[in-house]
Amino acid sequence: MVGQYILHVYLPITATKDFPLWLGILIILFGFFLVVYTLRIFKKEETAIIPNGTPSTLIDDGVFRFSRNPIYLGMTTILIGSALIYGSISTFFIPLVFMAAVNLIWIRYEEKKLASIFGDDFKSYKERVRKWI
Template sequence: MTEPNTSASSVVPETTVPWPPLLLAVVAVLAWALTVWAPLPWTGTDDSPARWLGWAFGILGLLLIVFAMRALVQHRTTIMPNKTPTTLVTTGPYVRFRNPIYLGEVLLLLYAAEITKSLWFVAAAAVFAVLVTALQIIPEERRLEAIFGDAYRDYKSRTRRWI
């Protein structure tokens, strides 16, 4: 973790739209509606190992989100994706993933696919991953590089974006 950057907001403007929670809500609602109105046949298995895998995705996704938010709060930086961070957090799940909250949200969508037996949630997970990368992660990475410079570039070189 680097020291807090008190002038972070003056370096790069904040984004105005909190894309990740909005995108998650939209793709989840669309997947649910399509599951009800235009169901796609489930191509996966409906056996105990598949159910356990689905539950594992859900639990892991929830844990990633909780521990990532906890790390952000502990370091007194924002958890809002449309606000400028004041501290580069590299502890907790951020040791392994640059975007553990978004990864957790994808895992929750895959969990929803298994428990609803709906391919629409698999599609929603893929669409969410692409859109959150384009609308949030790439601009966020530019902002973090502008704010934290070499510290962020070093972190980026040793930590994966997704998995």
């Protein structure tokens, strides 16, 4: 979000100032809720949350029925809501960079680890559920 502020101040390519503030806030709150809700699932299942941890459970229910990466989806949603509040086209660059970095660095690493630990169960899950949404 700091990067978005910097882009908004120094590269303010304004798309619209008419976007309702409350809607941007609502989108941010939804993203925050998704992150917190998913973290609670990890805690309940007593499995690793951090990418370099070793998962003990393959979670495939709840929000994980719709997205293999609901925490990253929530974080991206927060960045999109923030970009909408700023109203600058340049601020949408940050969610795109974030998604690309997450895909190339963390998701690739995490999914290799999940495949090695959970084998066919993860392969089946990966075929049923999309990476993002």
